Amino acid sequence: MHSRDDDFRALTERVRGELKGHGQWALYERTVTFARQGTSTARDELARTLELPGHPLWARELAAFSLGTLGDRRAFETLVLLLNYRDPVRAATAAEALARLGDPRTARAAAALATNPLRTSYSLHAVRLLGRLRAPESVPALISALERLVQGPDHHWAVAAACIEALGAMGDDRAVPVLSSARVFPELREPAGGALARIWRESPPSSA
Known part of the structure; x- marks a missing residue:
């Protein structure tokens, strides 16, 4: 920094x-x-x-x-x-x-921008900020944003990749389903796979 x-x-x-x-x-x-x-x-x-x-x-x-x-x-x-x-x-x-x-209001404001479908093309830095803050709002907002991007029709690859990077860095296994969905896209396959591997290293799936 x-x-x-x-x-x-x-x-x-x-x-x-x-x-x-x-x-x-x-x-x-x-x-x-x-x-x-x-x-x-x-x-x-x-x-x-x-x-x-x-x-x-x-x-x-x-x-x-x-x-x-x-x-x-x-x-x-x-x-x-x-x-x-x-x-x-x-x-x-x-x-x-x-x-x-x-x-303390920052994460809520960044989450509102990151999850607003009308502001997606301007949300890259809000997404990165959420990852940096690691606030309680961060993971749910990033998952919501990435779900919308994965489902399309406008994928905004740079924003989606930023969501993936942030989710992988935070290592929260709540992100596994949306990261698995993102991996089907060639543009997101590598970062999503890396994020999943990082989450599984830090929080191995249960064998039950």
Whole structure:
């Protein structure tokens, strides 16, 4: 896992490409300064960026990522919004911040996205986040999502593979039926077989 500094540096480099005009540069420099300070006053200023209307999306993303990785739960709602965002780069940034935030609502929000059939094409990072959190909601949500993908008609192979990887890593034998179903697809045969082998190693099937 990258350090917070590495992730923040990558985020600021990406955001710089979106800036338009001197006013946005000034806002960018101000937001980055507060993010680097990390003091109580600086966090209040970042939270204000999230609360006040009219700020560009990149400013809200910078503020939310900074607050989230500092454990400030005022970032939660904005980060969930970004996790649902169509741009996978923004969703990945939000997932990283949510994983570090430690808010108990995170797994429920990620599960809601992962199991929403209307958001499947945007759910890759929510699925990966569920696997990383290993929360009580994780396995049921991942099983539900993978069942829907296996049954089709739109399989979304990358999302399905992420579900399989997460389920295999968690080693929960409740996932065996859906992983067995996934194995019939050539695109999923190898990861599903590997996940099943891992589960059976950690929790051998009963001989009864």
